[in-house]
Amino acid sequence: MKPSRNGWNEPLAPVEGFMFDLDGTLVLSDRSLGGYRVLPGAIEVLRELQGRGIPFVVLTNGTAYPAAEQAPKLRMLGLPISDEILLTPSIVAADLMTRHGVKRALVLGIPGVGQPLAQAGIEIVFTGQERADQVDAVYIGWHPDCGMKDIETACKAIWNGADLYVASDVPFFATAGGKTMGYSHAITAAVRKITRAPMILTGKPSVHALKLVAKKLRVPMRRVGVIGDDPLVEMIMARRGGAMGFGVTTGITTAEGWASQPRGRRPHRIVRELGEILDITTAESPRK
Numbered sequence: 310m311k312p313s314r315n316g317w318n319e320p321l322a323p324v325e326g327f328m329f330d331l332d333g334t335l336v337l338s339d340r341s342l343g344g345y346r347v348l349p350g351a352i353e354v355l356r357e358l359q360g361r362g363i364p365f366v367v368l369t370n371g372t373a374y375p376a377a378e379q380a381p382k383l384r385m386l387g388l389p390i391s392d393e394i395l396l397t398p399s400i401v402a403a404d405l406m407t408r409h410g411v412k413r414a415l416v417l418g419i420p421g422v423g424q425p426l427a428q429a430g431i432e433i434v435f436t437g438q439e440r441a442d443q444v445d446a447v448y449i450g451w452h453p454d455c456g457m458k459d460i461e462t463a464c465k466a467i468w469n470g471a472d473l474y475v476a477s478d479v480p481f482f483a484t485a486g487g488k489t490m491g492y493s494h495a496i497t498a499a500v501r502k503i504t505r506a507p508m509i510l511t512g513k514p515s516v517h518a519l520k521l522v523a524k525k526l527r528v529p530m531r532r533v534g535v536i537g538d539d540p541l542v543e544m545i546m547a548r549r550g551g552a553m554g555f556g557v558t559t560g561i562t563t564a565e566g567w568a569s570q571p572r573g574r575r576p577h578r579i580v581r582e583l584g585e586i587l588d589i590t591t592a593e594s595p596r597k
């Protein structure tokens with residue numbers, strides 16, 4: 310298919326709400342500074358959507374900080390992101406586990422990872438605590454100090470019948486310093502190599518995540534515009550859920566990189582400047 314000015318000449322369904330990725334799409338995090346750099350157009354586009362009454366949420370695959378900690382930092386940079394519209398895989402996990410009847414979960418992650426689970430009424434335990442391997446679920450999130458005891462406890466819990474939930478299975482993501490390794494991918498690889506347990510992915514590209522996005526936006530999944538920088542993350546999710554995908558070039562994927570993707574990972578449009586999504590919304594959304 311030939312690329313148009315905005316990417317591909319693929320028909321777009323009307324978009325009634327947007328989901329933005331965070332790293333590489335709205336901001337670049339800078340680990341050395343412990344902060345973020347806002348990407349061009351991000352503040353203006355979110356403010357414009359807000360002004361037009363078009364709903365949006367931000368879904369990051371990061372689980373290090375609960376929304377109540379991370380959203381204020383983003384607001385300090387000028388991004389109009391309330392705590393309620395910042396979603397993480399842990400919020401998806403809490404929603405799923407509640408529906409699956411999980412009462413007690415072993416968390417492989419820093420304390421913030423398990424907070425949304427605890428808020429949902431799930432008892433959370435960590436490695437080293439009493440009966441840590443007697444749980445309904447194991448949940449793997451941001452855990453830079455994960456050790457062999459953690460992996461061993463997770464494996465024992467799974468052998469005892471626990472289901473395996475994983476926040477993010479992405480090998481790397483974009484930061485100001487370039488490619489950064491996804492810790493939960495490495496931990497999950499170790500646990501699954503030993504147990505061969507199937508995993509329930511809660512973060513992107515899981516359709517569980519897109520379902521929660523659609524629920525928060527109060528629009529059907531096929532009316533969601535998914536904006537992100539990673540073909541394996543946002544675009545697979547958009548394609549799986551029948552949503553509209555918009556690929557930005559400010560993160561890990563260049564315009565040429567998008568062009569070389571197979572169909573299942575390709576956005577409906579390449580977005581060279583974030584403001585282009587406003588034209589698409591104006592032109593093709595029913596809420597003009």
Ligand SMILES: [Mg+2]
Pocket residue numbers: 330331332333334482483537538539560
């Ligand atoms: Mg990203």
